[in-house]
Amino acid sequence: MAGNGSATNAPGHLPLYQVRGLKVALPDLAAKPLFGPPPRIDILTGLDFDIEQGTALGIVGGSGSGKSTLGRALLRLIEPTGGTIRFAGTDITHLDETGLRPLRKRFHMIFQDPMSSLNPRRRVGAIIADPLHLHGFDRVRERVGEALDHVGLGRAFAARYPHELSGGQRQRVGIARAIALEPEFILADEIVSGLDVSSQAQVLNLLERLVAELGLTLAFISHDLSVIRRLCSEVMVLHRGQIVEHAPVGEVFAEPRAAYTRQLLDAIPLPDPDQPGW
Amino acid sequence: MSAFLEIEGLSAVLAGTGARLLRSVSLAVDTGEVRGLVGESGAGKSMIGKAVLGILPKAVRVAEGAIRLDGHDLLAMRPADRRRLIGSVAALIPQDPLTALNPSKRIGPQITDRLVDILGWGKADAQARALELLGEVHIEDPERVIGRYPHELSGGMRQRILIASAFAAEPRLIIADEPTTALDVTVQKQILKLIGEMQAHHGTALVFVTHDLGVVSKVCQSLSVLYAGKVVEDARVADFFAAPRHAYSRALLAATPKYTDPAASLQPVDPSVIEAVTAEVAVADREWIHGR
Numbered sequence: 001m002a003g004n005g006s007a008t009n010a011p012g013h014l015p016l017y018q019v020r021g022l023k024v025a026l027p028d029l030a031a032k033p034l035f036g037p038p039p040r041i042d043i044l045t046g047l048d049f050d051i052e053q054g055t056a057l058g059i060v061g062g063s064g065s066g067k068s069t070l071g072r073a074l075l076r077l078i079e080p081t082g083g084t085i086r087f088a089g090t091d092i093t094h095l096d097e098t099g100l101r102p103l104r105k106r107f108h109m110i111f112q113d114p115m116s117s118l119n120p121r122r123r124v125g126a127i128i129a130d131p132l133h134l135h136g137f138d139r140v141r142e143r144v145g146e147a148l149d150h151v152g153l154g155r156a157f158a159a160r161y162p163h164e165l166s167g168g169q170r171q172r173v174g175i176a177r178a179i180a181l182e183p184e185f186i187l188a189d190e191i192v193s194g195l196d197v198s199s200q201a202q203v204l205n206l207l208e209r210l211v212a213e214l215g216l217t218l219a220f221i222s223h224d225l226s227v228i229r230r231l232c233s234e235v236m237v238l239h240r241g242q243i244v245e246h247a248p249v250g251e252v253f254a255e256p257r258a259a260y261t262r263q264l265l266d267a268i269p270l271p272d273p274d275q276p277g278w
Numbered sequence: 279m280s281a282f283l284e285i286e287g288l289s290a291v292l293a294g295t296g297a298r299l300l301r302s303v304s305l306a307v308d309t310g311e312v313r314g315l316v317g318e319s320g321a322g323k324s325m326i327g328k329a330v331l332g333i334l335p336k337a338v339r340v341a342e343g344a345i346r347l348d349g350h351d352l353l354a355m356r357p358a359d360r361r362r363l364i365g366s367v368a369a370l371i372p373q374d375p376l377t378a379l380n381p382s383k384r385i386g387p388q389i390t391d392r393l394v395d396i397l398g399w400g401k402a403d404a405q406a407r408a409l410e411l412l413g414e415v416h417i418e419d420p421e422r423v424i425g426r427y428p429h430e431l432s433g434g435m436r437q438r439i440l441i442a443s444a445f446a447a448e449p450r451l452i453i454a455d456e457p458t459t460a461l462d463v464t465v466q467k468q469i470l471k472l473i474g475e476m477q478a479h480h481g482t483a484l485v486f487v488t489h490d491l492g493v494v495s496k497v498c499q500s501l502s503v504l505y506a507g508k509v510v511e512d513a514r515v516a517d518f519f520a521a522p523r524h525a526y527s528r529a530l531l532a533a534t535p536k537y538t539d540p541a542a543s544l545q546p547v548d549p550s551v552i553e554a555v556t557a558e559v560a561v562a563d564r565e566w567i568h569g570r
Contacts, residue, residue, distance in 0.1 A: 030429075062462040063433070167319070196318040196489065197533040198547035205546060223462060226535030230544050253537060267467040269492035271534045273519050278467075278496050 014089050015050035016185060016217050017074065022047040023082030024069050043069045045241040046083065051185075056211055056218040058228030058249065060264065061238035067221045070238065071187045074219065075107055076100055088184070105135040107185040108178040113194060114170035118162040124148075125158030128177045135181060147180035150213075151206060168199030172206065179210060189221045204231055225264055229253055237261045280349065281306035282483045283330065283451055288343030289566070290322075290329060290507075299325055299338060301508040301562055309450065312477060312484040314494035314515075316530070317504035323487045325507070327453040330485070332364050347451065365396055369449040371473070373456040375436035379428040386424035389443045397447055411442040414479075415472060434465040438472065445476055452477070455487045470497055491534045495519055503527045506559045526555045 025040040032038035043066045051057055061067045072078045074085065076092050084093045087103065095103075108131075111117035118127055128144045137143060145155045151172040162170055171191055178186050188207065192200040208231055211218050222228055228235055228249070235252045237245040237260065244258040256262045266277050283306065290300040300322050307313045315323040328334045330345055332352070345352040348367060352360050372378040379388055389411065390404035399407070405424075412420035415438040428436055437457060444452055454473065458466040474497050477484045486498055494501050494515065501518060503511040503526065511524040522528045529547040536543035 062464060197530065197535075197544075198318060200535075201533045201544045201546040204544055224535060226537040226540075226543065229537040230535070230540045263464055265537070267463040268537060269463075269467070269470070269490065269496050270536055270538060271491040271495050271519060271531055273495045273515055275495070278471075 016053050016055075016088060017049075017051035018086040019047055019049050019051075019074075019083070021083035022070075022073060022080055022085060024066075024073050024078065025081045026069070026078075040081075043241055044073070044080075047243055049236065049243065049246055051217060051219065053184075053217055054215060055234055056220060056232040058225075058232035058235045059219060059221045059238060060223065060225055060228055060235060062223065062264075064240075065238040066241040067238050068189055071109070071189050071219060071221050074185075075109055075187055077109075105131070105181045106183050107187070108181055108183040110171075110174045110178050110186060110188045110191050112190040114167065114174045115162065118170060118173060120162055122161075123158065124153075124160050124162070124165075124173050127162075127173065128158075128180050131177065131181055137181075143180050144176075147176040150179060150210065151176045166199070167195050168202055171195065171199075171203050175203075175206065175210070179214060179216075182214075183216070185217045185219070187219045187221070190223070191220075192227060193222070193224065200227070207231060225253075225268060237264070280346070281308040281311075282348055283307040283485070284344075284346040285326070285330070286344045286346070288326070288329065288345060289341045290325060290334065290338050291341045293337050293339050298341075298563060298566070299507050300329070301506070301559065302343065302566065303502075303504075303507070303509055305502050305509065305512060307451070307483045307485055309483050310478075310481045311500065312474075312486055312498045314498035314501035315485060315487045315504060316489065316491060316494055316501055318489060318530075320506075321504040322507035323489075323504050324455050326504075327370070327455055327485060327487055330364075330451075331368060331370060331453060332360055366447070367449055368451040368453065369444040369447065371440055371444045371452060371454040371457045374460055375433060375440050376428065378440055379436060381428055383427070384424070385426050385428070385431075385439055389424075389439070389446055392443075393446055407446060408442070411446055412439070414445075414476065415439070415442045417442075433461055434469065437461060437465075437469050441469070441472060441476060445480060445482070448480065449482060451483045451485070453485045453487070456489070457486075458493065459488070459490075466493075473497060491531055492536075503530065505555050508559050508562060510555060510558070524555075525551050 022044055023046055024044040025042045027038040028041040029038050059067045059070065073080050080093055084091055092103065125144050128147055129140050132140045132143055144158060148155050148157055153169065153172050192203050195203060210216060220232055232249050235249050236243055237258060239260045245252060245261050252261060256265060286304050288300055288303045289298055291298050303326060315326055317323045329340060340353060347363060350363055386408055389408040393399040393404040393407065394401060408424060409420045412423060417423050417438055458469050461469060470493065488494060498515050500514050502509045505526055511527045522531055529551045532545040533547055534543060
């Protein structure tokens with residue numbers, strides 16, 4: 001499954017995502033003058049990569065490296081300032097909301113903080129059903145039940161409110177909402193960083209199973225290389241808005257080519273008092 | 279021979295319901311020692327630090343036990359005396375440097391205010407001490423940084439300032455409550471090294487609250503593993519990582535991410551382990567209620 005960038009170029013073959021020269025600049029509100037527009041800072045400075053169907057791509061980097069911005073650009077939650085993004089062959093770089101609407105159910109996102117991404121005043125069932133209604137799905141009740149079954153919560157959870165759930169359960173609701181739409185692509189942005197290690201392991205196992213069972217393509221943003229090692233088939237390392245390394249997961253961990261990747265690996269505190277370099 | 283901080287049979291309850299949040303916690307931290315308090319969220323690890331510093335939330339009441347700081351029984355003291363003692367020998371390094379620093383105040387006064395207002399230092403002395411400390415925490419150009427506001431500094435810089443501020447009055451005990459959780463791994467490594475360096479240099483007793491066993495293995499000499507407010511294992515770090523004794527400790531270690539050994543890491547905690555440790559807590563609770 002570990003597709004190696006553009007190595008597979010059979011005729012008629014199309015990667016799910018083709019990204020060329022992607023640039024994103026955002027207004028720097030911290031430096032905004034009293035009058036006039038704020039200056040723009042370049043977050044992503046020309047990224048080229050493909051995401052093959054069925055890949056679990058880990059995106060890693062320090063804070064401010066642009067990993068979340070990249071994710072948001074892939075889902076067209078923000079509009080790139082340069083380059084192109086093709087999703088399943090369609091150029092979505094500058095599509096307007098009407099043009100994007102039919103595509104939106106094909107890529108979906110799981111958010112970092114389930115408490116702020118789930119409406120506290122709605123029951124779990126309604127939270128999962130809303131996007132289904134929005135995209136005109138039939139058999140909504142059934143689909144909600146199936147999604148809850150898939151994430152191991154069970155249908156009884158449809159009647160609960162988010163505050164009645166633990167952090168791990170809330171994150172499962174986020175996953176259920178994403179997979180209910182039967183998307184081809186899911187972006188998971190730091191979805192286990194707020195969880196205890198024991199729930200972290202459960203959510204990762206769940207995600208691993210769903211990727212395999214539903215044939216999903218996954219982009220998994222994380223600052224934790226250990227988690228990526230466990231879940232992903234490919235790793236992309238971002239540093240200051242650029243890709244410094246993009247390779248199958250085994251290669252990156254066995255022989256990191258970029259100095260920054262090495263630095264990231266060395267900085268991870270392993271549960272071992274004799275780890276060299278500390 | 280007694281340790282600088284000794285906690286003995288400390289139980290804290292939630293006022294109203296009477297639910298126990300800390301369950302007969304005992305631990306000791308000696309001068310120059312770093313002890314890790316480890317557990318998942320809600321295990322009571324921060325609560326212990328707060329009890330020592332006398333900053334428990336209003337709804338939480340100490341039901342029994344003793345906290346001895348430098349030989350003084352804190353819970354038997356008059357509140358004013360207790361505050362004076364804690365203020366003069368103990369300090370806190372908090373988790374989130376952005377909420378712990380006053381956004382509308384320059385860095386300098388945030389370090390020196392405590393020295394001047396509480397410990398009665400002269401302004402010039404306090405200022406000189408602040409500059410010296412900023413140098414100690416490896417901040418380049420301290421004269422410039424002292425006039426900055428928190429929002430002008432990076433997360434790592436802000437955490438360095440809180441460390442400087444914690445060490446300012448030469449405390450003999452520091453409680454560090456998840457001081458690196460909000461930081462990048464590369465910055466975390468620098469900050470952990472810095473805390474270790476400062477602690478060794480000043481010979482402070484340090485209580486390090488964290489959920490990350492990887493971090494514990496780097497900075498601590500001993501640790502207490504907590505579950506539901508109960509210490510389930512108390513060990514030396516070298517012994518613990520070689521062979522944890524309690525089943526819950528072993529499960530916690532197996533759930534910890536470890537990129538060098540993906541097969542043996544990130545394993546979900548087995549429900550039977552949770553059942554067993556919950557039963558253990560329930561037995562302790564029955565004995566406790568029976569004994570009262």
